[in-house]
Amino acid sequence: MAASTDKRNRYNLIVGAPNVKAAGGIQIGEPITNTENYPESASAVVAPELGLVPAGHITEDGVTKTVDRSTEKIKDWNGDTVLVLDSDHSASLKLTFMESANVNVLRTVYGPQNVVISNGGKSIRIAENAEPLANISVMFDIKGGKGARIRVLAPDVQVTNVGDVQWVKAGVVKYEVTLECFPDVDGNKLYQWLDRDNVDPDDFTRKLTLPSGASSGTWDLTVDGYTATGLAHNAQGTTVQSKIREAGAKTVEVRGNGPYTITNAVSVAVNTTALKGGSGEAKVERGSADG
Structure with missing residues (x-):
C-alpha cells in the first residue's frame, strides 16, 4: 500500500492582523458608486477616486462579519422538500472605533451634519438627534501572515447601531458600531481580495x-x-x-x-x-x- 500524503498546507492558514501601514488598516468614505475604481487586488494601490480616509485605531476585537441567509422550503403533496428558495440575505460588520476625536469617525457615528469643526480644528461640536445616519463605504487591509494580504471592501454601509459610550478614567472613549451592508450596482454587498506569495x-x-x-x-x-x-x-x-x-x-x-x-x-x-x-x-x- 502506498504511503499516504498529508494534503494539509499551513500556507492556506490566514490570520486577521491589521495592515497598519495601509492607513491604519481601516478607511472610510462616501458610498462608492463607480465599480471601475474598485481595487484589483489586496496589494494594489487604492484609487484616490474612492475618496477613502483613515479611521485610525480600532479595538483588539477587530472586525466581525455576520451573514444571515434565510431560506424557504417548498414541499410537494407528500410533504417532501422539492426546492429550497433564498428568501432573505443580509450582511453586517461590527467593530469598535477608538479614535473618538477623529472627525471622520465622529461623522460616521453621529452624521456629517451633526459634527461641526471650528477654531482651526481645535474645537468640535457634536449634536445627537434622531436624524438617519449617512451611508458610507469602508475598507479593511489585513495582513494574513506568511506574505498573505486580505482586503475587504463594503462599498455602501450605514451605521444601524451604536453601543453604549463610557467616559471613564481607566479607558479610552470608544464607539462600538454595527454597519449594515447594502448592494452595489452589481448586487454585491461585500468584496474580499486575497493575495498570497506561497503558491504552487x-x-x-x-x-x-x-x-x-x-x-x-x-x-x-x-x-x-x-x-x-x-x-x-x-x-x-x-x-x-x-x-x-x-x-x-x-x-x-x-x-x-x-x-x-x-x-x-x-x-x-x-x-x-x-x-x-x-x-x-x-x-x-x-x-x-x-x-
Missing part, C-alpha cells in the same frame, strides 16, 4: 489535450463552472480564451493552439463528442503544456 502555480494551471487528428466538428470547454460551446476543432488559444471569458471566467488565460495551457483555473472539463475524426480521448492534466 500548478495548482491553478491545467494542460488540455484534444483527441489527436480531429478534422472537423466542435468541442465545449468548462472552466470553474463557466462553459464555452461550439469551439472549432482547430481553435486558436486566443479564441478559446475570448470565448471562455465571454462565458464568465473573466480572468482565465489560455496559451497554445493545442495542447492548451489554461491558467487561473481549478476545475477544467471538456466535451468532445461533436468532434469528427481523430483518435484517443481528451485529457486534462495538472500543470502546463510548456513543461
